[in-house]
Amino acid sequence: MNRPETVEAIGKCLAEVLKHEVTDLGEDVRLFDDLHLDSTSVLELLMVLEDNVGLEIDPENLDMDDFRTIGSLADYVDRNLALRD
Amino acid sequence: MLAQLTTLHDLAAYAPQESADVLDVAADLGLSRSQGRLFHRVHGLDRLRQDPDQHLFDLLCAPARTVVERVADHEDIRYLIYAHTIQQVTPAGLDPATRIAELLGLPDAEAFSLTQQGCAGGLAAVDAAGELLRADGDPAAKALVVTGEKAFSKLARLIDNTAIMGEASAACLVGIGGGPAVVRGYAVRTDGRFSHGIRMTPQAVRDFGESYPADLAAVIQEALAEAATDLSELTAVIPHNVNRSSWLRVIKELGVDKQLVYLDNIPRYSHCFCVDPFLNLVTLREQGRLAAGGRYLLTAVGLGATYAAMVIDMVVEPATNEEASCQARQ
Numbered sequence: 001m002n003r004p005e006t007v008e009a010i011g012k013c014l015a016e017v018l019k020h021e022v023t024d025l026g027e028d029v030r031l032f033d034d035l036h037l038d039s040t041s042v043l044e045l046l047m048v049l050e051d052n053v054g055l056e057i058d059p060e061n062l063d064m065d066d067f068r069t070i071g072s073l074a075d076y077v078d079r080n081l082a083l084r085d
Numbered sequence: 086m087l088a089q090l091t092t093l094h095d096l097a098a099y100a101p102q103e104s105a106d107v108l109d110v111a112a113d114l115g116l117s118r119s120q121g122r123l124f125h126r127v128h129g130l131d132r133l134r135q136d137p138d139q140h141l142f143d144l145l146c147a148p149a150r151t152v153v154e155r156v157a158d159h160e161d162i163r164y165l166i167y168a169h170t171i172q173q174v175t176p177a178g179l180d181p182a183t184r185i186a187e188l189l190g191l192p193d194a195e196a197f198s199l200t201q202q203g204c205a206g207g208l209a210a211v212d213a214a215g216e217l218l219r220a221d222g223d224p225a226a227k228a229l230v231v232t233g234e235k236a237f238s239k240l241a242r243l244i245d246n247t248a249i250m251g252e253a254s255a256a257c258l259v260g261i262g263g264g265p266a267v268v269r270g271y272a273v274r275t276d277g278r279f280s281h282g283i284r285m286t287p288q289a290v291r292d293f294g295e296s297y298p299a300d301l302a303a304v305i306q307e308a309l310a311e312a313a314t315d316l317s318e319l320t321a322v323i324p325h326n327v328n329r330s331s332w333l334r335v336i337k338e339l340g341v342d343k344q345l346v347y348l349d350n351i352p353r354y355s356h357c358f359c360v361d362p363f364l365n366l367v368t369l370r371e372q373g374r375l376a377a378g379g380r381y382l383l384t385a386v387g388l389g390a391t392y393a394a395m396v397i398d399m400v401v402e403p404a405t406n407e408e409a410s411c412q413a414r415q
Contacts, residue, residue, distance in 0.1 A: 047119035051122075057126070
C-alpha cells in the first residue's frame with residue numbers, strides 16, 4: 001500500500017471501531033485527543049487492522065507512542081507490513 | 086516466633102472438565118469479532134472452564150472435600166471462610182458459608198463469608214484466618230478458606246476490555262504453625278476512587294487503568310518490606326489471571342524478568358474470581374516447581390479497587406510431605 005492507501009485503510013478501520021465516519025484523516029489528527037479513542041479502543045483498532053489490512057501486531061511490544069496520531073499509526077502500519085513483505 | 090505466623094497446611098484446586106474457547110464465549114456475550122480477538126491476541130486469553138449445569142456448592146466442595154478428608158480430626162477446623170467476589174452468590178436466606186460447612190461435615194466450624202475486596206478476597210481470607218487462630222491461641226486449630234464462583238450471567242462473566250471470567254475453585258487449610266508454607270508478609274490497599282467496580286464511569290476506568298501498575302507494584306513492595314525481603318529474593322510471583330497485557334505492564338513497573346511471573350494459566354483458565362493465586366500455586370506444585378526454601382509472592386487485584394500481595398516461604402518441599410500435598414483435579 002502507498003501512503004494514501006494506508007491512511008484510507010486506517011480511516012475505514014476507525015469508522016468500524018468508532019461506529020461513525022471519520023471525515024478528517026489528516027496525519028496530525030490525534031487518536032486520543034481528537035478522535036476520543038482510549039487505550040482499549042486503540043487496541044480494538046489494531047485488531048480491525050489485523051483483519052482488514054493484514055497487519056500482524058506483537059502484543060508483547062506495543063508502544064503507545066505509535067498511536068498518537070493518524071500519521072504515527074500509518075508509520076506503524078507501513079513498518080509492520082514492510083517487515084512482512 | 087515461627088509458631089505465631091500464619092501457615093498454609095494444605096491446598097487443593099478444581100476446575101470443571103468442560104472447556105470453552107474464549108472467542109466463542111466472547112461471541113455469546115455479544116462482543117464484536119475485534120473485541121473478542123482483543124481478549125485473545127492482546128490479553129492472552131484462550132480457553133476457560135465452565136459447567137453451567139454444575140451447582141455452586143458442587144464446584145466449591147470438590148477441592149474442599151479433598152482437604153477436609155486429609156485432616157485427621159475434623160474438629161480442628163474451627164473456621165470456614167468463603168471468600169467471594171460477587172456479593173450475592175446465593176438466593177436471599179441461604180448463607181453459602183454455613184451451607185458449605187454443613188456439606189463438608191463441619192457443623193461446629195464457625196462459617197462466614199468474606200467479600201468487599203473483589204477478587205483479592207481470597208488472600209484477605211487467609212490473613213483473617215491467621216488473625217482469628219492467633220486470637221484463639223490453639224496451635225492445633227485450623228481454618229478452611231474456600232474460593233470459587235459461578236460465572237452465571239454476562240454481568241458476572243465480563244469485565245469490559247479486561248477479563249472474561251472462568252469457573253474454578255480452591256480450598257486452603259490455614260494454621261498458625263507447623264505447616265509447609267509460612268506467610269511472611271501481607272499488604273492490602275483499597276482505593277475508594279474506584280468503588281463503583283464494573284459500574285465505574287469511563288473516566289474512572291481510564292484512571293484505574295493508568296494507576297493500576299504503579300499501585301499494584303507499591304502493594305507488592307509493601308508486602309515484600311513486611312517480609313524483610315525484596316524482588317531479587319523471590320522464586321516466583323504467583324498472580325491472579327486477569328490477563329497477560331495488564332501483567333506485562335506490572336512487570337515493566339516492577340522491573341523484573343517476565344519469567345519471574347507465572348502467567349501460563351491465563352490461557353488455560355482465564356480469570357476465576359478469588360481462585361487464581363491458589364489455582365496457580367497448585368499447578369506449580371503439580372509441576373514440581375514449589376521448592377523447599379523457595380519464596381513466593383501471591384498477588385491479586387479486586388475491582389473496587391483492592392490490591393493485595395502475600396509473601397510465603399516454602400519451609401519444606403510439598404511433594405515430600407504428605408500433609409503439605411497439594412492436589413488439583415483439573
